[in-house]
Amino acid sequence: xxxxxxxxxxxxxxxxxxxxxxxxxxxxxxxxxxxxxxxxxxxxxxxxxxxxxxxxxxxxxxxxxxxxxxxxxxxxxxxxxxxxxxxxxxxxxxxxxxxxxxxxxxxxxxxxxxxxxxxxxxxxxxxxxxxxxxxxxxxxxxxxxxxxxxxxxxxxxxxxxxxxxxxxxxxxxxxxxxxxxxxxxxxxxxxxxxxxxxxxxxxxxxxxxxxxxxxxxxxxxxxxxxxxxxxxxxxxxxxxxxxxxxxxxxxxxxxxxxxxxxxxxxxxxx
Ligand code: 15L
Numbered sequence: 001x002x003x004x005x006x007x008x009x010x011x012x013x014x015x016x017x018x019x020x021x022x023x024x025x026x027x028x029x030x031x032x033x034x035x036x037x038x039x040x041x042x043x044x045x046x047x048x049x050x051x052x053x054x055x056x057x058x059x060x061x062x063x064x065x066x067x068x069x070x071x072x073x074x075x076x077x078x079x080x081x082x083x084x085x086x087x088x089x090x091x092x093x094x095x096x097x098x099x100x101x102x103x104x105x106x107x108x109x110x111x112x113x114x115x116x117x118x119x120x121x122x123x124x125x126x127x128x129x130x131x132x133x134x135x136x137x138x139x140x141x142x143x144x145x146x147x148x149x150x151x152x153x154x155x156x157x158x159x160x161x162x163x164x165x166x167x168x169x170x171x172x173x174x175x176x177x178x179x180x181x182x183x184x185x186x187x188x189x190x191x192x193x194x195x196x197x198x199x200x201x202x203x204x205x206x207x208x209x210x211x212x213x214x215x216x217x218x219x220x221x222x223x224x225x226x227x228x229x230x231x232x233x234x235x236x237x238x239x240x241x242x243x244x245x246x247x248x249x250x251x252x253x254x255x256x257x258x259x260x261x262x263x264x265x266x267x268x269x270x
Contacts, residue, residue: 088142110202
C-alpha cells in the first residue's frame with residue numbers, strides 16, 4: 001500500500017507521541033492531530049487540532065489522507081457521557097469522514113478491555129466474541145463492529161489492534177502478560193498501513209511475552225515478529241508486588257481492575 005500522508009489522531013497521548021517519533025520520516029507526510037494543542041510541526045509533519053466529536057472539523061482533519069492511525073477518544077474507563085462523545089460519536093465521525101474522503105486504511109486502537117472478562121486461565125485468539133469489562137471496553141467492541149461494517153460495506157481496510165499495555169516497561173504483574181513496547185507497536189502499525197491484503201483483521205497489540213494470555217497467530221500470519229518479552233523483568237515486577245492485597249475479581253480476569261470496578265455480581269467460587 002502506498003501511503004503518502006498518514007494521520008495520527010490522539011497524537012498528544014502517550015502512544016501518539018511515541019509513534020510521532022518512531023514513524024518520523026517513514027511516510028512523506030505525517031499529519032498529527034489532537035483535541036488539545038500539541039508540539040509544532042517539524043519537517044514532514046502537519047499539525048492539526050480537532051475535536052473528533054465535531055463532524056465538520058473531522059472532515060477537514062482527514063482531507064488528503066491515505067491512512068489513519070486512530071488513537072483519539074477516551075483511553076480508559078469514564079462516564080457514559082464521555083465515552084459516548086469520544087468513542088462512539090467521535091469514532092463514527094472519523095470512520096464516516098474517512099469513507100467520504102476515500103481513505104484506504106485505518107489502524108485502530110481497540111483494547112484488551114474489549115475482551116477483559118475472559119479469565120486469565122484461558123488463552124484467547126482473535127475469533128472470540130467480545131466480553132467487555134467496562135463502558136470503555138464496550139466502546140472498543142463497538143469500534144471493532146463499526147470497522148467490520150465499513151470493511152464489508154465500503155471496502156475499507158482495517159487493522160484492529162487490541163492493545164495491551166504500551167510502554168517501555170511492564171508496570172505490574174498483569175501487564176507482564178499484555179505489555180507492548182514502542183518498537184513492537186510501531187511494527188504492528190506499519191503492517192496495518194502497508195500490508196497489501198488487509199480487509200478486516202483483529203490482532204493483539206502485545207509483545208512476544210512468555211506470559212501472554214493471547215494466541216496472536218493472526219498477527220504473526222500478517223508478518224508481525226515482535227522483538228520484546230516482559231520475562232526478563234518479571235522477577236523485579238513480582239518482587240515489588242509481594243505482600244500486596246489483591247481483589248479476587250481483578251486477579252481472576254484478564255481485564256484486572258477494570259473488571260473489579262463497580263463489580264457487584266456474585267464472586268465465582270472457582
Ligand atoms: C487500555 O486500554 C488503556 O488505554 C490503558 O490506559 C491501560 O489501562 C491498558 O488498557 C491496560 O489494560 O493496562
